[in-house]
Amino acid sequence: MAQIISIHSFRGGTGKSNTTANVATYLATKGHRVGVIDTDIQSPGIHVLFALDPSEVDRALNDFLWGRCSIEDAAYDVTSRLGGPVDGQVFLIPSSLRTGEITRVLRDGYDVSLLHDGLQALVRELRLDFLLVDTHPGLNEETLLSIAISDALVIIMRPDQQDYQGTGVTVEVARSLDVPQILLVVNKTPDSFDHWDVEQRVAQTYNCEVAAVLPHSDDLMTLASAGIMLMRFPKSSLARLYRQLGDRLCEGL
Amino acid sequence: MSAELIETAAQVRAAVQRLHDRAREAGAESTADDLGKMLRAADNLRGLLDQLPERTVQAMALQDSRKLRHDLRTPVNQILGYGELLLEEAEDESEPRWVSELDAIHSDTRALLKLVDRVGIDNDAPVAATIRRSSAPERAAVGKVLGTILVVDDNRANRELLERRLARDGYAAITADNGVEALRVVRSQRIDVVLLDIMMPVMDGYETLERLKSDPELRHLPVIMLTSLDEPDSITRCIQQGAEDHLPKPFDPVLLRARIGSSLEKKKIRDLEREYLVRIVAEKRRADDLLHGVIPIGVALTAERDFNRLLERVLREARRFCGADGGGLFLRKDDDLEHVQLQCDSVELRPGDATEGRGDKATLVLRVPEHGRLRPAAKAALGGAMVNLGDVYEAEDLDLSAVKAFDSWHGYRTQSLVALPLRGAEGEVIGVLELWNATRATDDAVVPFNDGMLEVLESLSRLAGAALECYRRETVLRRRIRHLEIRVDEANRRREVSQITETDYFRNLRDMAQKLRASAKSGADG
Numbered sequence: 001m002a003q004i005i006s007i008h009s010f011r012g013g014t015g016k017s018n019t020t021a022n023v024a025t026y027l028a029t030k031g032h033r034v035g036v037i038d039t040d041i042q043s044p045g046i047h048v049l050f051a052l053d054p055s056e057v058d059r060a061l062n063d064f065l066w067g068r069c070s071i072e073d074a075a076y077d078v079t080s081r082l083g084g085p086v087d088g089q090v091f092l093i094p095s096s097l098r099t100g101e102i103t104r105v106l107r108d109g110y111d112v113s114l115l116h117d118g119l120q121a122l123v124r125e126l127r128l129d130f131l132l133v134d135t136h137p138g139l140n141e142e143t144l145l146s147i148a149i150s151d152a153l154v155i156i157m158r159p160d161q162q163d164y165q166g167t168g169v170t171v172e173v174a175r176s177l178d179v180p181q182i183l184l185v186v187n188k189t190p191d192s193f194d195h196w197d198v199e200q201r202v203a204q205t206y207n208c209e210v211a212a213v214l215p216h217s218d219d220l221m222t223l224a225s226a227g228i229m230l231m232r233f234p235k236s237s238l239a240r241l242y243r244q245l246g247d248r249l250c251e252g253l
Numbered sequence: 254m255s256a257e258l259i260e261t262a263a264q265v266r267a268a269v270q271r272l273h274d275r276a277r278e279a280g281a282e283s284t285a286d287d288l289g290k291m292l293r294a295a296d297n298l299r300g301l302l303d304q305l306p307e308r309t310v311q312a313m314a315l316q317d318s319r320k321l322r323h324d325l326r327t328p329v330n331q332i333l334g335y336g337e338l339l340l341e342e343a344e345d346e347s348e349p350r351w352v353s354e355l356d357a358i359h360s361d362t363r364a365l366l367k368l369v370d371r372v373g374i375d376n377d378a379p380v381a382a383t384i385r386r387s388s389a390p391e392r393a394a395v396g397k398v399l400g401t402i403l404v405v406d407d408n409r410a411n412r413e414l415l416e417r418r419l420a421r422d423g424y425a426a427i428t429a430d431n432g433v434e435a436l437r438v439v440r441s442q443r444i445d446v447v448l449l450d451i452m453m454p455v456m457d458g459y460e461t462l463e464r465l466k467s468d469p470e471l472r473h474l475p476v477i478m479l480t481s482l483d484e485p486d487s488i489t490r491c492i493q494q495g496a497e498d499h500l501p502k503p504f505d506p507v508l509l510r511a512r513i514g515s516s517l518e519k520k521k522i523r524d525l526e527r528e529y530l531v532r533i534v535a536e537k538r539r540a541d542d543l544l545h546g547v548i549p550i551g552v553a554l555t556a557e558r559d560f561n562r563l564l565e566r567v568l569r570e571a572r573r574f575c576g577a578d579g580g581g582l583f584l585r586k587d588d589d590l591e592h593v594q595l596q597c598d599s600v601e602l603r604p605g606d607a608t609e610g611r612g613d614k615a616t617l618v619l620r621v622p623e624h625g626r627l628r629p630a631a632k633a634a635l636g637g638a639m640v641n642l643g644d645v646y647e648a649e650d651l652d653l654s655a656v657k658a659f660d661s662w663h664g665y666r667t668q669s670l671v672a673l674p675l676r677g678a679e680g681e682v683i684g685v686l687e688l689w690n691a692t693r694a695t696d697d698a699v700v701p702f703n704d705g706m707l708e709v710l711e712s713l714s715r716l717a718g719a720a721l722e723c724y725r726r727e728t729v730l731r732r733r734i735r736h737l738e739i740r741v742d743e744a745n746r747r748r749e750v751s752q753i754t755e756t757d758y759f760r761n762l763r764d765m766a767q768k769l770r771a772s773a774k775s776g777a778d779g
Contacts (some may be wrong), residue, residue, distance in 0.1 A: 001773065116765075139753060148766040159737055165749075168741045172750045176759075177766055198737050205739045 002123040005249060006133040006150040008143060010166025012043070014156040015187040015214070019242070020134045021049040022230045023154075026246035028079065028088035029230075032129040035075065035122055037061065037093040039115065039146060040136040041105045044095035049228060050078040052092060060096035064118055065110045071118040072125040083231035091126055112141045116149060130249075138166075139173060147174050152181035152249055154211070158188050159198060164205075171206050184208050185245060188216040211248045212241045258368040259302050265332060265361045266295035272354050281350070284339060290410060291335045291358075294328035301325055318372075319481075323452055325369045326481060327408055330503040333362045334414040337506065338421075366503065399423045400445035400517050405435040405461065406479065407453040415448060415504065422510055432456025436464060439471055446516045448500065450479045451487055459494065466495035473523045475516035479504075539705060543712050546574070551716030555723050563724060564594045567717040571686055572596065574713060575706035578690035578699070579667075583617065583630050584721070585683050590617040590634055599690075600663040626652040630685040633672035637682055639711070640672040643701040645689070671702045673710055675718035683721060686714050 007020040017038075024034045038046045041062065047054070059074040075091040082090060096102065123131050133150065135143045147153055153174050157163040167184070174182050186202055189195060195213040203210045215237060226232075230239045273288035301324055340355040402424045404415045412428040419426040427444070429435040433456045438444065447465070451458035458478060466472045475497035480488050488499045497519065498512045550570050557563040568582045579597030583590040595602055617631045629651055633640045642648050645656055645667050656667050667689045675684040690699045691706060702710070753759055 141758060144753070144759065144762055148762045149769060161740065164739050164741050165746060168746045169749045169753075172746065173753050176750070176754045177763055178770070180770075192731065193737055201737050201739055205741060 002128045002131060003151045003249070004119060004123070004131045004133065004149055005152045005154060006135055006143075006146040007154045007156065008135045008147065008170065009137050009156040009163075010139075010170050011158075011163055012137045014137075014158050014163070016137070016156050017046040017049060017134055018229065019154070019156055019185060019187065019214075019245070020132050021046055021228055022239075022242040023246045023249065024090050024130070024132050025082050025086065025228045025230050026243050027130050027250070028082065028086040028090045030246070030250070031087035033089045033091075033127060035091045035093065035126055035128045035131040036134060037119070037122065037131065038095045038134050039142055040134060041095045041142075042102060042136060044097060044102075046134050047092065047094045047097070050090070050092050051081040051227065052076060052078060052094060054097040057094055057097060060094050060101070061118075062096040062101045062105065065105075065114055070125075071122050075122070075126060083228050088129075091128075093122065112145050115142055115145055119146075119149060139170065144173070144177075147179060148177045150179055152183065153179045154183050154185055154245070154249075156185045156187050157202075159186055159190070159193060159202075168206060171208050181249075182208055183211040183245070183248060185212050185214065186210060187214045189213050190216050212245045214238060214241050258365070258372070261361060261365045261368060262295065262298050262302055265358060265365055266292070266299065268354065268358045268361065269295055269332070272351055272358070275351070279350075284342075284351075287335045287339055291332045294331035294335075294410065298325065298328040298332075301328070320452075322369060322372055323481060325372060326366065326502065327411070329362060329366050329369055331408075331410045331414065333359065333366065333503040334411075334418070336362060338414070338417060341421075341506070398425045400513070401425045401427060401443060402513065403435060403438055403444045403447045404428045405430075405432065405447060405453070405458070406450040407431060408450075411450070411479075418504065418506065418509065419513075422506075422513075424513070432458065432461030432464070435461055439465070439474060444474060445520055446497075446513055447474060447476045448479055448513075449476050449496075451491070459490065462491060462494050462496055473520070473527065475520050477512055477516060539708060542709060547709060547712045547716065550713065551720065554717060554720035557720070557724075560724060563720060565596075567686070567713075567720070568594045568596055571710060571713050571717070572688060574709045575688065575702060576692035576694060576697075577688040578692060580686070580688040581630070583634070583685040583687070585619070585634065585685075588619045590619060590630060590685060592616065597663075597665075600665055622652070624652070626650060628652045628655055629670055629672040630687050633674045633685050633687075634682050637674050637676075639674070639707065640670075641702055641707065642670045644668050645670040668699045669701045671707065671710065673714040675714050675721060677718060677722040677725075683718060683725075686710070686717065 005023075007016050007023075009016045017040075020036060024036045027034045036046065036050075038044050038061065040046075047057070057076070059069050061071075061074055063069045064071045064074050071093065075093050077089060078092045079086060079089045119131060119133070122128065133146045135146050155167055155170055155174075157167045171182060171184075184202055184206060186198055189198055195215070199210045199213050202208075202213075229236070230242050233239055269288055269291045273285055273292055276282075276285035276288055336355055336359045340352065340359060343349045343352050343355060399422070402419050404412050404419070404426055405428075406412045406415070407430050409430070412430065416426040416428060427438060427442075429438050431453050432449075435447065435449070436456075439447065449458045449461060453461075462476055462478070465474060465476060472495070476495070478488070478491040478496045478499040479502060480491070480499045481502055491499060497516045500509060500512055554563060554567060554570075557566060564582055564584075568580050571577070572580050578599050579595075579602075581592055581596075582594035584593050585591075617628055617634075619631055619634055621627060621635070627635065629640045629642065629645070629648075632651065640651075642651075645651075645653060656670070659665065660667055669691050670687070670689040671691075672685055672687045674682045675686055677683040688702070688710070691702045692698065693700045
């Protein structure tokens with residue numbers, strides 16, 4: 001039975017796409033077939049981490065939503081672009097990078113129920129073990145749908161006052177939707193913080209499990225944006241924490 | 254002219270001779286001695302006058318003419334000078350004798366001087382002396398020396414005459430017979446004014462003056478040139494070279510006193526100026542010490558990240574500025590002063606060493622004990638003011654038990670001691686810096702903490718206080734940062750959640766999700 005995992009954050013810039021790409025890669029290294037769908041139609045970006053050039057993208061999630069193709073036709077096998085050999089496979093369903101397509105979504109919207117059908121079809125057609133949904137930040141109809149149909153929800157937050165309130169709302173909404181597994185990840189945590197203390201306080205505040213406290217590092221962030229961190233620097237503390245998060249998600253299988 | 258000169262000179266000599274004989278007969282030995290000197294001067298003059306016709310012819314050149322008048326004037330001035338002295342002394346006596354005779358000699362000698370001043374000058378009227386002889390001079394207060402005057406003249410009689418004149422006016426006089434000797438004297442002892450003759454062997458007055466004025470240490474010494482009335486060029490030259498004033502021969506007592514007094518007054522002002530300058534230079538040096546020494550240390554202290562090293566450095570730098578053999582640092586904790594640093598070169602203390610009384614673990618309670626005596630550090634902390642003791646054992650109002658125990662334990666002797674409060678940002682006392690046994694750099698002798706040391710120490714203690722306070726604040730801040738504070742507005746959160754969950758869309762979504770999960774579960778179970 002495939003697991004649908006939504007990676008969500010209340011605010012942009014929390015490191016959602018990086019976390020998604022690294023966890024997907026880790027799951028593939030464990031031999032799983034993993035799908036990654038970029039539902040952030042308004043500001044797509046995860047394709048960069050998988051080294052997918054926009055010129056290569058002739059079909060995208062947008063095309064499925066407008067009825068131009070089936071969803072599996074918009075899936076790209078990016079396994080060879082992960083930066084090293086893996087036993088499993090990673091398929092990326094990008095959102096369109098064409099400005100016109102993005103504008104159309106913003107103007108006309110789309111039938112959210114189609115997204116539900118698409119996700120189900122994707123799991124089925126690509127025989128996925130995991131489908132990771134990289135969502136648009138905040139809470140709107142499509143993110144609520146992603147959360148609703150997820151088996152696990154990973155909420156990424158930063159140790160920043162601007163994130164505390166929204167994260168609280170997201171956790172509570174996810175509980176209302178009976179999402180079986182809700183995990184919090186604290187990202188970009190300054191070194192001055194005691195990470196163990198952060199984990200305890202966040203868990204206590206939201207009454208929710210904290211799967212990882214990821215450190216902030218300008219160097220690592222610069223390197224990370226150029227590829228899959230986990231493959232390029234497998235011995236780094238950040239890679240270790242991504243693996244820890246992946247393992248925790250596998251336990252839900 | 255020559256005949257009149259010779260006749261007047263003979264007349265003066267005869268009058269001096271007569272008075273000399275009468276003084277001898279009367280047993281007035283002192284007066285007779287002076288008249289004898291006047292007689293010898295008159296004889297010298299006669300010898301010179303015998304050569305006058307030939308020398309007058311030779312004295313065609315200006316320089317030669319001046320030399321001739323200088324030679325003739327010297328014995329005439331001696332007669333005048335001794336005559337005036339005798340006259341003044343006679344007038345001072347209760348029963349004056351020979352006043353009219355001395356007056357006559359004085360009058361004739363003045364006339365003689367006028368004639369001498371015209372020798373070699375055709376049709377030129379001599380420059381007449383315009384200053385009248387004084388009445389009785391003001392006597393200096395007994396025992397009070399008004400200043401030390403150096404008389405530089407190659408003529409012994411002139412030197413002696415001036416020496417007596419100056420002594421009479423209350424000055425200490427020192428003599429030199431040429432410029433070289435004069436320079437040696439002014440470099441070896443304190444001189445207030447120099448009376449300097451121009452024409453002298455070995456080194457003349459011009460060169461002596463030039464050397465005095467080109468020496469930075471001596472150029473402020475007032476120099477009064479001893480000149481002749483007919484030498485305006487010489488006077489101008491000397492003034493241009495830096496002479497303070499000039500005094501025409503023969504010396505008028507009033508003029509002599511006036512010019513020496515004026516020069517002394519100017520010298521006093523110059524000495525004051527120099528003294529102020531020295532003080533300004535010293536102040537500037539102190540300011541430089543602060544700027545280039547203390548402030549960089551303060552900056553370095555603020556940047557120190559290791560607290561123990563910071564404490565150790567505060568004490569070490571403070572000791573270095575005053576050569577203190579030892580010292581301690583206390584930090585305030587509630588109502589106690591904790592002893593956190595101890596250093597003493599003589600007993601080779603190391604951090605952590607157990608030391609009687611001044612040990613690292615010793616704590617002072619900040620309240621006045623029943624016996625009323627506080628330890629120096631406690632007094633500085635409670636009073637908020639520096640405690641400075643020249644010899645700590647003489648401070649009977651302080652509790653010295655710890656100092657004495659330390660001294661006894663180590664065979665040491667604490668003498669000078671200073672305790673300075675260290676202040677935090679709000680001016681509150683956060684600790685005390687205690688130093689003892691300041692040493693003098695030249696011989697390592699133990700000395701009291703002087704004003705210069707205290708000034709630097711006070712600046713350093715302010716910076717050290719700021720550095721300690723800065724460290725304390727940073728520590729608190731770091732502790733606060735390490736503990737994440739998460740604030741969630743529960744009422745707002747509930748409102749925002751309900752705005753989402755109480756919509757039809759959400760309710761439908763939840764139903765759909767429940768069905769999906771139920772279906773998945775049944776599929777899995779089946």
